[in-house]
Amino acid sequence: MDMQDNSANIIEIRGLTFFRGDRLIFDDIDMDIRRGQITAIMGPSGTGKTTLMRLITGQIKPDAGTIMVDGENISTLQRNDLYRVRRKMGMLFQSGALFTDRTVYENVAFPLREHTNFTETMIRDLVLMKLESVGLRGARDLLPSELSGGMTRRAALARTIALDPGMVLYDEPFAGQDPIGMGVLLELIKLLNSALGLTSVVVSHDIHETASIADQLYVLSQGKVIGTGAPSQLMDSDNKMVAQFMKGEPDGPVPFHYPAHDYFDDLLGGGEM
Amino acid sequence: MITRLRIIGKSGLDWLSVCGRSGVFIAHSLCGVPNVRKGLPLLLKQLYAVGVLSLPIIIVSGLFIGMVMSLQGYSILVDYGSEQAVGQMVSLSLVRELGPVVTALLFAGRAGSSLTAEIGLMKATEQITSLEMLGVDPLRYVMAPRLLAGFIALPLLTLIFNVVGIWGGALVAVDWLGVYDGSFWANMQAATDFRTDVVNGMVKSIAFAFVVTWIAVFQGHDLTPTSEGIGRATTKTVVYSSLAVLGLDFVLTAVMFGDF
Numbered sequence: 093m094d095m096q097d098n099s100a101n102i103i104e105i106r107g108l109t110f111f112r113g114d115r116l117i118f119d120d121i122d123m124d125i126r127r128g129q130i131t132a133i134m135g136p137s138g139t140g141k142t143t144l145m146r147l148i149t150g151q152i153k154p155d156a157g158t159i160m161v162d163g164e165n166i167s168t169l170q171r172n173d174l175y176r177v178r179r180k181m182g183m184l185f186q187s188g189a190l191f192t193d194r195t196v197y198e199n200v201a202f203p204l205r206e207h208t209n210f211t212e213t214m215i216r217d218l219v220l221m222k223l224e225s226v227g228l229r230g231a232r233d234l235l236p237s238e239l240s241g242g243m244t245r246r247a248a249l250a251r252t253i254a255l256d257p258g259m260v261l262y263d264e265p266f267a268g269q270d271p272i273g274m275g276v277l278l279e280l281i282k283l284l285n286s287a288l289g290l291t292s293v294v295v296s297h298d299i300h301e302t303a304s305i306a307d308q309l310y311v312l313s314q315g316k317v318i319g320t321g322a323p324s325q326l327m328d329s330d331n332k333m334v335a336q337f338m339k340g341e342p343d344g345p346v347p348f349h350y351p352a353h354d355y356f357d358d359l360l361g362g363g364e365m
Numbered sequence: 366m367i368t369r370l371r372i373i374g375k376s377g378l379d380w381l382s383v384c385g386r387s388g389v390f391i392a393h394s395l396c397g398v399p400n401v402r403k404g405l406p407l408l409l410k411q412l413y414a415v416g417v418l419s420l421p422i423i424i425v426s427g428l429f430i431g432m433v434m435s436l437q438g439y440s441i442l443v444d445y446g447s448e449q450a451v452g453q454m455v456s457l458s459l460v461r462e463l464g465p466v467v468t469a470l471l472f473a474g475r476a477g478s479s480l481t482a483e484i485g486l487m488k489a490t491e492q493i494t495s496l497e498m499l500g501v502d503p504l505r506y507v508m509a510p511r512l513l514a515g516f517i518a519l520p521l522l523t524l525i526f527n528v529v530g531i532w533g534g535a536l537v538a539v540d541w542l543g544v545y546d547g548s549f550w551a552n553m554q555a556a557t558d559f560r561t562d563v564v565n566g567m568v569k570s571i572a573f574a575f576v577v578t579w580i581a582v583f584q585g586h587d588l589t590p591t592s593e594g595i596g597r598a599t600t601k602t603v604v605y606s607s608l609a610v611l612g613l614d615f616v617l618t619a620v621m622f623g624d625f
Contacts, residue, residue, distance in 0.1 A: 175500050
């Protein structure tokens, strides 16, 4: 049975706790992602932003708490139900993750061939439409190894939206992009969100770019949500940690140094490792 | 002392959990109704990769092993005037032992390692995860065709190895060393029984196919997706498969030919 929940939040996270080994990654966090909006999840490297994506998509299971995606608790779903729910969401990987043995055209056609019984003509039309929307119709016969970094990500985006998912998760979409590539991707995320009526979740640490398109921001640090709200609200936040992150200051509540013994003692400690 | 015990206990537990994971892995990959229309092209592609591309090494090795055995056998048997028995010696040792075992070892080195490395690299480049996110189960899409291709290809390769080996043996014994070809082939046919020798050899080969392919594909699926992780898993595939084949061969031989 396909339960459709039309409430305002497409994702509701309550009391999420997650450990990797002995390390606490998330400590009892709550989060709401509103339908139809662009929500950005930001935070310093190593705060588990990508881990959060993997939790939302059910690739890993939380140690405590619930993650409701479109009214279904993702961490208790059976294998087959999980795959059914995943068809409603798309995820754009940092590396693009295109299938290296297929052309761009075949990559975009792949989800259509797997999940629909469309004829070749229909698939061709759909693939060309998706490729046109990311500007790569002319690159359809190229192999992933022949694409630049930005083109790879756009081709992957075309594949992600091939089945018209209700929600797209972007994992660090701007990492390693030149200014033009970054501008193109920003424009695409915004355009797709409004034109296709998507919900977009962008995980990133490129503050200004992400803040320019996001409706809502979450700032994560040390396993907690330290700030949430519209970008303009967070820019003027009183919270020192949020302010440090939004303004990109090198030192502050989020320390520059990885926790260590006293520097002086360490230097005088001789050969002790 | 306590620390040592703990280390032993932990490695025992780790080993058990790997066994459990690999069991669940193969059950998920192979259980369920296959989709012939979508699955067949994938299976054919893998059969080409692990089967057809392994043919050169299997044929060349089979030829040389048959030739060497014939040469060695002749030099011993000729002292007793029974060089006609070379045929039966070559065929029995190939069909019962060398065929299944050597083919499985070569297969582990040639096809097993490449399966592990290929799946590992797909994992490292997030292709496996992206399949999951596209709602396609990688166990059914990536792993199952590779497992089935291995199960099918290795017994067939073993048959080819045996035939080429026997031909190589005949080449040396009959054409080069001058053994009378009538008695060479007649002795071979009289001594080789279809049920005890050929069928048992093929049963061994089917068992090896299962073990080697399972190890190779599971190692690829379970590895840490880094350069070292892929290197380590590829080595493990070859080492574990070889040991498993040799150990299993002893057990199967004892059951099939042991007289107790």
